[in-house]
Amino acid sequence: MQSIQEIQAEIIEEFAMFEDWEERYQYMIDLGKDLPLIETQFKTDDNIIKGCQSKVWVHAELNDDKIAFTADSDAIITKGIIAILIRTFSNQHPKAILEANTVFIDDIGLKEHLSPTRANGLVSMIKQLKMYAIAYQTQLK
C-alpha cells in the first residue's frame, strides 16, 4: 500500500509535467468528469457540505481498518480537486489521515482552492474527512 506521502509526491510529479495553468486546469476538469465519485444513495442532504457556491457531498465507510471515502460536487473544478484529495486520503488508516496535511496542493498550483475564504466547500470537506478519521479511530480502539 502506498502511503499518503508517496501518493502526494506522485501527484506533484504528475502536475510538474504541465506547462501552464490551462493544462493543469484541463487535467483537473478531466479528473472531475471521469470519476464516479459517490453512489446516489449517499448523495443526501445529511452528507452535504454547504460551500455557498458549490456543494460537496462526502461519504465514508470503514473497510477492515481503513477508511474508504467517496465524494462529489456540483461544480466540476471542485470535483477535480476532490478527486485528488480522495486519491490521497482514501483507503488509509485513520491515524495516517489524521497526521496528513494538504500542503501538496500548494505545490501543484491549486492553493487558492483551499483558501478558507473560498466558498467552494473544500476546506470544510477536509475537516469532515478528518472528523470521520477521528470517529473511526475511536471505534477501532
Add this chain to the structure above:
Amino acid sequence: MLDSNKIRADFPILSRKVNGKPLVYFDNAATSQTPQQVIDVIVDYYSNYNANIHRGVHTLSQEATDKYENARNTIQTHFNAKHAYEIILTSGTTESINLVAHGFASILDKGDEIIVSALEHHSNIVPWQILCEKTGAILKVIPMNLEGELEMDSYSELLSDKTKLVFVNHISNALGTINPIESIIEQAHKVGAAVLIDGAQACPHVKPDVQALDVDFYVTSAHKVCGPTGIGMLYGKEEWLTKLPPYQGGGEMIDEVSFEKTTYAGLPHKFEAGTPNICGGIAFGAALDYMNAIGFDTIAEYENELLAYGTKRLLEIEGLKIYGTSKNKTSVISFNLKGIHPYDVGTLLDKMGIAVRTGHHCAQPIMTFYNIPGTVRASFAFYNTKEEIDALVEGVKKSKMMLS
C-alpha cells in the same frame, strides 16, 4: 461623449495585472473602483487634518468638521434632499435599512403589513423578517416574471390600508432590472404606506431626485459609486426621521444626559451615535463630485452602449442564457452556460484576469425562481471598454471549451 482612455487613467487599479493578464474588472455591481481624485482626498485627510469632529475647539477638528459637513451638503445636493439634516451618514446600505427597520418596530402593530419584492438582496429581506417576528406584522412579497420584472398588477392587489411600509430596490443587483419605483411610491402613498427604496445598485447609474420621487426613505453605499467601503447614507423625509426612535445610543447623538433622563440631539445627530467614519464621509462626497463631473447622462449613455454590445456578443455563444431580460435594465449581465456550473466559469475567467461575480448574488429567492444554483454576473461601469467585453467573450468561449 465619454473619453474612456482619459477616464481609465484616473483609476490606478485598472492598470494592474491579475494572474499575469491585464485586469478586466467586471464586478462593479459588488464594488466599484476608486479614482485617484478620491484616493487623494483620503490621503489628504490622514496627512493634514485627521481629528475628531463636532467636539473640538482646535483647528484640525474644525477643519475636519467643516469637510465632513460639506460632504453631507454635497450628498444632499446630489440627491436633491430638502435639508442637509435629512441625510444620515451610516456604514452603508445594510445599516441604513436596519436603522429604518429598527425604527418601525415602535410604529407597527400586529397584523400590519410590509411589502417587499421578489428581487431583493438578502440584506433587504432579513431585517423585515426580524421586524415581523418582533411586531407580529406580516411580510408580503411582490412576485416577479420570467424577464426578471416585478408583477405590478400583483403589487396593486397586495396594497391595502393594512400596508404600512413598502420596500423595493431601485435596481436589482442580481439581474439589473430597473424597477418602476415612481409608480410603486405613488400607489403606496395612496394607501398611506411609507416607502423605502434601496438605491445601492441604482446610484452608480442614475441620479435619483428624492423630492421628485416623493420617496420617504432612500438608502445607498458609497463603495458602489467610486467611494470607499464602510460608508453610506440614509435619506429620510424630516417628518419620518423625527418620528423614528434613535437606532444606537452613544456620543454625538445626545443633547443632555443625566441618569434620570437623556434628551436626544436633533437631526441628523440623533442617528449618528459615536465617532463616525469621518474620512469615509468626506471621500463619499468627493466620489459624487467625481461622477457628477463626468455627468450621469454621459455615464448612462456609455454604459447602455456597453450593455447592448455585451449582450449581443455574449449571445453569439451557443448554450449561453441570460437571466434578467427586461428592456429596463442597467449594465449587468447575469448568465449561465448550459450544463456548466457558474463557479467553474468564474474560476477559469479569474485565471484569465477577468473578475466577475458568481453565485447567488445574495439573492437566493431569485435563483430558486429560475431553479439554478447561481449565475455568472458581469457588471460594467463607465470605465470599462468594448475591448474588455471582447476579452470576456473570448474567456467565456474558452471556459466553455475546457469545461464541456
